Amino acid sequence: MAALNTILYLVVFPGILFLFVYSTFVEWFDRKVFARLQNRMGPTHTGKSGLLQPIADFVKLMAKEDIVPDKADKKMFSALPVVGLAIVITAGLLLPVWNIDLASPGPISFPGDLIVILYLLSLPTLVLFLAGWSSTNAFSIIGGTRVLTMLFGYEVPLFLAVLSPAVLAGSWRMAEIAAFYRAHPLLLLVNLIGFVVALISVQAKLERTPFDIPHAETEIVGGTFTEYSGKKLAFFRLMADIEMVVAAGLLATVFMGGFGGGILSAFVQFIAKTLLVVFLLTVLRAVTGRIRVDQVVSFAWKWLAPLAVLQLLIVILIKGFVL
16 A cells, blocks of 8 residues: 555656646646736637647647757757756655645655755756756857846745744644644744745746746847757746746645645645645736846845845744744
8 A cells, every 4th residue: 555655646646647737737827817917818729718728838849849059068958858857846746745644744755855845946947057058059048147146036035934934833844844834823824924035036936027037038039948949848848837836835835734634635725725826926927027137136135035034033033932
């Protein structure tokens, strides 16, 4: 039974098959909500209400010609899309979605898994930088440089914001953090500032408006992905979709009490809570315009970092004098 559970975890939920299907659904949800907020229709033709459009886009890219520039670092250029996809899938498997109880939170759960998933979610940024650099295209290099520059802005506020709930819960294990807040739901309000900081930081990590500077079409064509096509571009797009699912799942785990009450209940809660996070990210994308890369770093250090430190100070005081 343990072996079967492990196989189901790795392949079905939250495994590779689920991450692929759900990430394409989340892309459709994001595009549909974004379109409706702008009084447009969004995807409509492929499948009911355009539901299969992201899958159709993926299949179409997989069938297109795969071109590698002559001057590119061919091995790195070809390997990076697969490496990036493997990283975000591995991060997704760490989410404690089988929170039946703390004795069996899932096949992959251990003390400190919160630190590991944050580390894994940092690696796609390096992958994108190397992808742009290995292309040897001027637009790609500029896009990759912008990716790395933004990292120095949002990463510290994101880490501080996500670690604050862990400090209050007294654990670095995501299953234990989620269980703590399910047992003390009112304490979720304490982390409200941290949630807002983490939400904005995740938007920057995903390079979504207003932080879509690394691939600003009006300035640098396609940025990091200028030279990518076919299967490699399909893998990068899928990587971005899965990264959004994993980031939303992480925020739902540490800021919303996770996904408890049995596998079926956890599945429903995972869908509902991650879609709520994605909805908030979509609204943020719809109501803002692109800013400059220097403004991203300045905003992160002037506002996000101090707010994240304030959140951490609040939880330390509550931990020391109230709990």
